[in-house]
Amino acid sequence: MHEWALAESILAAAEKTATQEHLKTIKELTINLGELQQIDRGILRFALKALADEHPSFTKAKFVFKTEKSQFTCNVCAHTWDYKDLKKTLGATEAEAVHFIPEAALAYVRCVRCGSPDFQITKGRGVTLATVKGT
Amino acid sequence: MHEWALAESILAAAEKTATQEHLKTIKELTINLGELQQIDRGILRFALKALADEHPSFTKAKFVFKTEKSQFTCNVCAHTWDYKDLKKTLGATEAEAVHFIPEAALAYVRCVRCGSPDFQITKGRGVTLATVKGT
């Protein structure tokens, strides 16, 4: 249920955008979910709806989720790989740590080609707010 | 004359590319010069030509320089500015330090809008090798 905290941050960010763009009623939020964080869409949607209900400008908002595929790039050998490869090596505890803090992956994962721990999370890390539509 | 050291690195990088791409004779190198580093083109060209002369595959190489305008972006207020603004506040010693190590700018320069030292060099930092043409 830490998805609740993320839902709060999404609505706070949307509110900020709404103020900047003089939107009074929010119709749609598009939210990118980075594959690495393995967010539970059901819980996130539930939290967003519950929070939106308490918010006059968000009561009618639709929430659109898009998954951003993950990509890891080795700084040493430039090899790239994705969550599929990474998942095999993560136990349940490690996977949960990465769910909370995606950078925990750097403690557990190594480049599948050269074994280096020096790699970047180049795509699909976490939650971002892609678009805010309203009037 | 530290441009000589940079010329050496450019030719070493070009050689690496040439090997990878099975080029035997290099015809043209395009080199991007980030504005922040204020490279002396005359000296750099002189060094490149002198080094190329000793290198069978580079003797006929043409060197094309392009300047990449600089841009600084404040991490706090998102304001952007460029070398023109920055130059006003740098003394001769500071400017020389930035010529050697562009990141020295972070010790001397502040966001022109909010005064923060927490900014990024988003464009035009230093020397990059853009293209290697040959046969």
Added chain:
Amino acid sequence: MDPRPSIIATRFARIKTVIAVASGKGGVGKSMIAATLALSLAKNHRVGLFDLDVYGPSAHLILGASDLQPTEDKGLVPPRISNVSFMSPVFFTQGRASPLRGSDVTNMILELLAITQWRKLDYLILDMPPGIGDETLDVIRFVPNCTFLVVTTPSKVAMGAVDKLLDILQELHRPIIGILENMATEPSPIKDDITKRSLRYLGSLPYDPSLEAALGHPEKILTTPFGQSLRRLLPAIERYETAASSNK
């Protein structure tokens, strides 16, 4: 858009005072002081301790917090140890090395700031890493109303790094509670410099050979000469807070 910065103010809304125990220099006793300060204040305040040293987290070793984990309740709720709400990167790295680049450090800190539910606190103590890198810049940028307690030793080498942190904090007009001199010698070689900067010299803590044996045992730490000296300096720290709030 990164949604995390937008929620931090909410997470900190019910925290009265945030104190970053910082130095610029490593090994001067930041973690010892941060942890011991948290333990002392927790005797009659609601206190949190947040270890921000992602490469060399130490607070859990000092507190003896080995088998703790945060619980989930609309975010992560820090576990409590010796009456202190405690959050640390070790909960996620399980003591493994964290070879992080700067941008990873920023992401880790931002994520923890966004999802940690500190709830109501009188004090949140931040145990800072050395340097003026991503962690320090992120605290300056993201943590609302952060005050700084700067730690040094009497050594010229330590003051070399500490001076740079003070330069930045003073340039940015950040509230500095004062400077604490750890493993002090007599007479203090740094008092003058601090006065010249118009900063407060909060006092000194002795080199205490009994400290090592007390590591991992909160109650013992409080009874060491080090712990007792720090306790005597609490009024000076609390006085600053009172002065700061009456200036508002």
Added chain:
Amino acid sequence: MDPRPSIIATRFARIKTVIAVASGKGGVGKSMIAATLALSLAKNHRVGLFDLDVYGPSAHLILGASDLQPTEDKGLVPPRISNVSFMSPVFFTQGRASPLRGSDVTNMILELLAITQWRKLDYLILDMPPGIGDETLDVIRFVPNCTFLVVTTPSKVAMGAVDKLLDILQELHRPIIGILENMATEPSPIKDDITKRSLRYLGSLPYDPSLEAALGHPEKILTTPFGQSLRRLLPAIERYETAASSNK
């Protein structure tokens, strides 16, 4: 394409041995040991010292190198002090605070690796910062044939951070000369751990109250109990090098 990494091997071609004095932990004496090691070796070898601690550079304070600057000759030639070729970020920041993000640190280090003309050296000593951040990852990635001299104190808190660095170095099969215990106590609480890792315990250096007064005076440092103890450990360090080269 970034041209800088391509030239580093050339810059290091005439350096016989590179020793990174590292720890993971701050304040354990890395800079004292790196500088003193450089000074000792310089008595009968060609030696360079490269300060890689961009936030808290200390080597110049220890060497008393105040008014030095590199000279330009097909790159930057490090100035010499007490027979040591010395390169430091302070030459470019003039003692001002350097609030750098991780990617800036990497850029600064790469630039210095690419343009510094060390020429012919028997030893290049790297004074490392704490942590396993950009500097450490960059040295692992970019510095050819780097060996590691790992420094710790006997404290549990120090070993907590040092263990993480050792984990990474051993996982990556990097050559570790051994572990040096600074400000040692008797009996050593860390010897066993080191043996279990199949690493070499190089010896211990005493806590030396006379060191502070010697800072900035290279000749004095060498005559302190600290300096003399370190000198006695040189054969153990050089023995490693000989073993390593005969293995090639």
